[in-house]
Amino acid sequence: MDTNKDYPKSFSHIGLTVPNINEAVKFYSEVMGWYVIMEPATVKKEKETAIGQMCIDVFGEDWTEFEIAHLSTSDGIGIELFSFPHGVKKAPEFSPFNTGLFHYSVQDPNIEELIEKIVAYGGKQRMPIREYxxxxxxxxxxYVEDPFGxxxxxxxxxxxxxxxxxAYSK
Structure with missing residues (x-):
């Protein structure tokens, strides 16, 4: 069977590391309206289960446990939240000029109301609302920030x- 490998792949999920899993689940479910599909749970480093072994493969040996929760957007994109007890808890440095993840984007026709809610929950508006x-x-x-930066x-x-x-040619 010949399969076409030249097709656009769909986006499945994004993983975000947050300082506090419960605060993050509250923010993303109450402000963004995302569905909680798996409540926060603790994953321990062990080799007896598939998830334990997979996490050792991904994170290496220098950890003992972490918390994880899964949410979903209205169009089925997954948001995987991680909280590591010994990770850095301050906001990440904003470095759009360096290689790596710069930002992700959401869509809401009521941009003003969403920004107000983000700010009310401890986030920030990084710029004025602009029109294309x-x-x-x-x-x-x-551009905005969640309460975790x-x-x-x-x-x-x-x-x-x-x-x-x-948008850039006008």
Whole structure:
């Protein structure tokens, strides 16, 4: 059987390390409206289970346990939250110029209300709300931070719709 390997892969999930699993689950479920599909649980370093062995494969030997929770967006994208007891608990350094994950993005047509809620829960608005096509189309965006310092972006419209019109050429 010949399968086509040249097709766009779908996005499954993103993993975020947070300082406090319960505070993160509260923020992401109450502010972002994401579904909690697995309540916080503790994973211990052991080789007797598939999850224990897989975590040793991923994290190495220098850990004993961590907390994990799973959430889902309205379109089925997974949010995997990790909290390690001996990890750095301060906000990550914002370094968009270096190789690595810069941000992720969510979509909400009511950008103003979502930003107000993010700020009310201890997050930050990093910039004014900007319009891609002022007076032409209602496409807006803004960078924000969650209460843990993780940077993300909010769009009012889909990524495809926003950029298919040539947002940078106007």
């Amino acid at each position: 096509y002022p007076k032409e189309k209602p496409f807006k965006m803004c 993780i940077v993300f972006e909010i769009y009012t419209h889909s990524y495809e719709l926003t950029y298919s019109s040539g």
